[in-house]
Amino acid sequence: MRHMGYRSGRLAAALVWAAGLAGAHADSADYARSDRNEVFTVQVENDILFGTDENYTNGIRLSYIHRPGNTPIGDNISNFLRRFSPMAVSALKSDLYYSVALGQNMYTPKDIEAFDLIEDDRPYAGWTYLEFGVTAEDRTGYEVIKLDLGMVGPASLAGKTQRWWHSVIGSPRPNGWSHQLPNEPGLNLYYTRGHRFSPISLSGDLAFDFTPHWGVALGNVYTYGAGGLTLRLGTNLDRDMGAPPRIQPSLPGSDHFSGDGFDIYLFAGSEVRAIARNIFLDGTWADHEHHVNKKELLAEVQVGVVAFVGPVRMALTNAFRTSEFAGSGNHRYSAFTLSTRF
Secondary structure (H helix, E strand, O other): OHHHHHHHHHHHHHHHHHHHHOOOOOOOOOOOOOOOOEEEEEEEEEOHHHOOOOEEEEEEEEEEEEOOOOOHHHHHHHHHHHOOOOOOOOOOOOEEEEEEEEEEEEEEOOOOOOOOOOOOOOOOEEEEEEEEEEEEEEOOEEEEEEEEEEEEOHHHOHHHHHHHHHHHHOOOOOOOHHHOOOOEEEEEEEEEEEEOOOOEEEEOOEEEEEEEEEEEEEEOOEEEEEEEEEEEEEEOHHHOOOOOOOOOOOOOOOOOOOOOOEEEEEEEEEEEEEEEEEHHHHOOOOOOOOOOOEOOEEEEEEEEEEEEEOOEEEEEEEEEEOOOEOOOOOEEEEEEEEEEEO
16 A cells, blocks of 8 residues: 555656646647637447447546636646646747546456356456546647546446446346456556647648657556557648547547538557556456456557537547457457537
């Protein structure tokens, strides 16, 4: 417990430092943004479209994003955060966004109808969390710092949620939640940095761009390092940065967007992760019944389409992950994202 408190203190200090770091971007004064500074987003991820019900089988996330804008309160918050950054320069400003989200993820073995313990497959597990984030964007890219606080285990209520939902849609009842991972509080910090290259104009509003990124996760839920690339082809690519938002762990996305009218783009992204800890495979610190051999390297590819209709953004994504543990195959799931700006 003493080590956990020490790690928690270090993570909290890192959150403050990285939030300030997010403020140091140049050339952002001309980065056009709408006067609508709030965005509400609903995200649902599930593997049902691929005919499976296993591994990472469902995720839902509700998020609210606020951009302070050029107000006394916004300036005070921004200046406060920049005091903690060794890279901060008071003359440089960027678009800052603050976010809060509520999410729940579910993980199950392949055979969800079995009542008995399946020792050689992924354990049942749920993760319900609150997420707090700070994002900085300008034309050159973005920085994101997020802190997740939540519970793994029966206290996540993921088992009850899945059983209820399967009864609504008429899917087989998942019978093995009595063997899920035990309760453990979760604390996780995520940092992501993306470098956007200027869009290449093809014809009129049609353009192409690419954004490499890297990131780290630190905590008792996930610890990993990641790097990847996102490609986009479409109209008015400045309306958001990179791609739609994602549920962690995943490729990075942009919670905020701007502009009006109709626009559309296609995107493809990839990421490789070197994983030191994944609580859903390594298990909690308390004793548990499952033992699978986690793979330390994982690759993920995502393809999708994003459409803007006035103040609304819609996105459909298909994701493909390589095997996460010995004996398992590759995994596929789909994601639908709906955001409205107000």
